[in-house]
Amino acid sequence: MSSDNSRLRESALFDRRVIAEIQRAANEGMYEIRGFGAKRKMPHFDDLVFLGASVSRYPLEGYREKCGTDVLLGTRFAKKPIRLKVPITIAGMSFGSLSANAKEALGRGANEVGTSTTTGDGGMTPEERGHSSQLVYQYLPSRYGMNPDDLRKADAIEVVIGQGAKPGGGGMLLGQKISDRVAEMRCLPKDIDQRSACRHPDWTGPDDLTIKINELREITDWEKPIYVKIGATRTYYDVMLAVKAGADVIVLDGMQGGTGATQDVFIENVGIPTLPAVRLAVEALQEMNMHRKVQLVVSGGIRSGADVAKALAFGADAVSVGTAALIALGDNSPEFEEDYNKLGTSAGFYHDYAKGNDPAGISTQTKELSDRLDPVKGGKRLANYLRTITLEAQTIARACGKSHVHNLEPEDMVALTMEAAAMAKLPLAGTDWYPGKGFNAASRR
Amino acid sequence: METIDLAKTELRELNQQLHDLTADTDKTNWTVENPKGMHNVAVGLNVPVTVEINGHVGYYCAGMNQEATVIVNGSCSTGVAENMMSGLVHIKGNVSQSAGATGVGGLLLIDGNASSRCGISMKGIDIVVKGSVGHMSAFMGQKGNLVVCGDAGDALGDSLYEAHLYVKGVVKSLGADCIQKEMRDEHKKELGDLLEKAGITDHKVEDFTRYGSARELYNFKIDNVDAY
Numbered sequence: 020m021s022s023d024n025s026r027l028r029e030s031a032l033f034d035r036r037v038i039a040e041i042q043r044a045a046n047e048g049m050y051e052i053r054g055f056g057a058k059r060k061m062p063h064f065d066d067l068v069f070l071g072a073s074v075s076r077y078p079l080e081g082y083r084e085k086c087g088t089d090v091l092l093g094t095r096f097a098k099k100p101i102r103l104k105v106p107i108t109i110a111g112m113s114f115g116s117l118s119a120n121a122k123e124a125l126g127r128g129a130n131e132v133g134t135s136t137t138t139g140d141g142g143m144t145p146e147e148r149g150h151s152s153q154l155v156y157q158y159l160p161s162r163y164g165m166n167p168d169d170l171r172k173a174d175a176i177e178v179v180i181g182q183g184a185k186p187g188g189g190g191m192l193l194g195q196k197i198s199d200r201v202a203e204m205r206c207l208p209k210d211i212d213q214r215s216a217c218r219h220p221d222w223t224g225p226d227d228l229t230i231k232i233n234e235l236r237e238i239t240d241w242e243k244p245i246y247v248k249i250g251a252t253r254t255y256y257d258v259m260l261a262v263k264a265g266a267d268v269i270v271l272d273g274m275q276g277g278t279g280a281t282q283d284v285f286i287e288n289v290g291i292p293t294l295p296a297v298r299l300a301v302e303a304l305q306e307m308n309m310h311r312k313v314q315l316v317v318s319g320g321i322r323s324g325a326d327v328a329k330a331l332a333f334g335a336d337a338v339s340v341g342t343a344a345l346i347a348l349g350d351n352s353p354e355f356e357e358d359y360n361k362l363g364t365s366a367g368f369y370h371d372y373a374k375g376n377d378p379a380g381i382s383t384q385t386k387e388l389s390d391r392l393d394p395v396k397g398g399k400r401l402a403n404y405l406r407t408i409t410l411e412a413q414t415i416a417r418a419c420g421k422s423h424v425h426n427l428e429p430e431d432m433v434a435l436t437m438e439a440a441a442m443a444k445l446p447l448a449g450t451d452w453y454p455g456k457g458f459n460a461a462s463r464r
Numbered sequence: 465m466e467t468i469d470l471a472k473t474e475l476r477e478l479n480q481q482l483h484d485l486t487a488d489t490d491k492t493n494w495t496v497e498n499p500k501g502m503h504n505v506a507v508g509l510n511v512p513v514t515v516e517i518n519g520h521v522g523y524y525c526a527g528m529n530q531e532a533t534v535i536v537n538g539s540c541s542t543g544v545a546e547n548m549m550s551g552l553v554h555i556k557g558n559v560s561q562s563a564g565a566t567g568v569g570g571l572l573l574i575d576g577n578a579s580s581r582c583g584i585s586m587k588g589i590d591i592v593v594k595g596s597v598g599h600m601s602a603f604m605g606q607k608g609n610l611v612v613c614g615d616a617g618d619a620l621g622d623s624l625y626e627a628h629l630y631v632k633g634v635v636k637s638l639g640a641d642c643i644q645k646e647m648r649d650e651h652k653k654e655l656g657d658l659l660e661k662a663g664i665t666d667h668k669v670e671d672f673t674r675y676g677s678a679r680e681l682y683n684f685k686i687d688n689v690d691a692y
Contacts, residue, residue, distance in 0.1 A: 211682035221543035238508030
């Protein structure tokens with residue numbers, strides 16, 4: 020290479036990463052399957068700021084004046100709604116994708132702060148049930164591990180239609196992650212790739228969904244809240260249809276939502292960001308006069324208390340964290356840098372959850388690796404993290420003069436960029452305008 | 465004998481009464497009248513009782529059944545006995561699509577025909593259809609047995625895992641990775657036992673053909689790209 024690097028000109032279109040991917044595809048003949056979530060830059064909550072109280076509004080005293088964080092989910096039809104102490108839940112992640120220790124740690128951490136965890140594609144493990152005082156049981160297209168006994172043990176049922184990382188897509192648990200136990204739970208042989216269907220096997224469309232939800236209610240004697248989880252795409256209409264079908268709770272996962280194993284092209288190119296999705300979902304609920312009657316849980320890129328506060332300010336009732344929860348357990352920790360390097364990556368970049376060789380012992384079924392994660396210590400780290408972001412959300416809410424985080428409202432926020440202003444329908448900071456203001460709202464859904 | 469008339473009693477009350485039964489109940493025989501196409505009749509049963517339904521039912525009749533015997537003197541819509549765990553569900557008429565979907569155990573016996581996707585994602589259930597089945601039956605079938613005394617529609621056993629398929633009549637076409645297989649002694653015994661269990665005496669084991677997975681799609685290979 021020339022010693023004068025200033026003469027080298029990298030293509031903006033074919034940068035080194037793009038060239039490397041074309042070369043990899045040419046060599047391997049296979050698309051990239053990875054975990055984590057979207058890595059591309061896109062409009063997000065970072066592009067919004069709060070208008071703290073000043074002369075026209077007065078704030079609440081930090082550490083002195085109460086700012087509530089509790090939330091009740093499933094008040095529409097369920098005899099036994101779920102009450103959470105914090106508006107931050109743990110997203111659905113499967114045993115199979117995650118180790119038993121990781122699932123236990125999630126349960127312990129969530130319990131400590133008084134929130135719920137969620138099963139995933141693979142069914143409910145006794146450890147998970149035992150360590151989660153409030154457990155949401157996912158009802159997925161594959162129905163791996165699905166059985167009515169576990170359905171009755173659940174505190175809520177989440178009918179999964181899609182997830183933000185891959186709306187419209189199924190899943191694949193690669194053979195190397197199929198232990199004896201995972202295979203048995205899924206009624207499949209060991210060592211084979213286990214496909215998860217993209218559609219439910221016994222219903223299609225919103226009218227069928229209504230009947231399916233009623234079936235689940237009948238089986239569980241109308242006790243349990245029924246959530247419907249959707250990946251963010253045609254969010255306004257999907258939310259309306261899910262509400263019409265009888266959902267108690269909508270779980271909305273934006274395209275930044277994490278995944279255990281999905282094609283990179285899917286993660287980065289399908290779905291819409293959480294920012295416009297949450298606004299569309301709340302609009303749909305408000306137009307049906309169902310806002311706060313059907314609760315909204317938002318996920319996809321929730322990292323901090325600021326993200327929590329912003330999602331709630333749009334009108335969500337709670338948020339859900341997946342990727343951030345795994346990071347709190349120890350995912351991508353510098354402690355394992357040497358092992359990450361051996362895998363050709365580095366702490367902070369690791370995303371090969373599908374391969375089963377996770378140095379942090381989280382996305383693996385290999386005992387030597389999963390033993391690295393102490394579920395008690397992992398649970399403690401998760402609880403610390405959840406408490407921290409709850410305190411952060413309260414800090415912002417108090418600054419805006421709110422005695423409960425649910426009292427935050429869109430009017431408390433402004434946008435820093437044109438894109439965020441347009442998607443959030445919030446004014447650009449210092450103006451009373453956002454792109455598209457005054458045009459027919461329906462045309463932008 | 466307990467009798468519930470759905471023209472006079474809410475479905476919720478029927479299902480609740482059935483759920484309230486304990487394993488040692490003496491109310492072991494139930495009759496349901498006037499279902500009139502109602503959905504979710506007798507779902508989530510959990511004890512060894514017999515429920516006989518006189519008339520046609522809608523979606524998901526006997527869904528997630530455990531231990532109970534459910535007899536329908538009529539036809540069923542979508543998803544009869546979906547995710548059934550054990551027991552017997554016997555349909556005297558025809559059934560719509562996704563019969564026995566994701567079923568884990570027990571016997572689903574259909575005297576008439578079954579529409580498309582019969583036994584989709586089956587996980588251990590035995591399904592015996594005296595008539596024919598529609599397209600994509602046993603799609604992604606993981607475990608269990610599907611016996612078809614009539615014909616099978618297009619793409620039988622598409623993306624099949626380890627479910628065993630036995631068809632007496634004509635198979636219009638086989639789905640991806642599903643092939644005809646040799647009927648060995650253990651399969652003849654398996655099929656014979658199933659026919660006996662279903663009370664079928666007018667079909668001989670020798671007249672059936674076995675189909676199963678070629679197991680070529682078990683692990684993703686780019687060379688199989690045409691099948692994806």
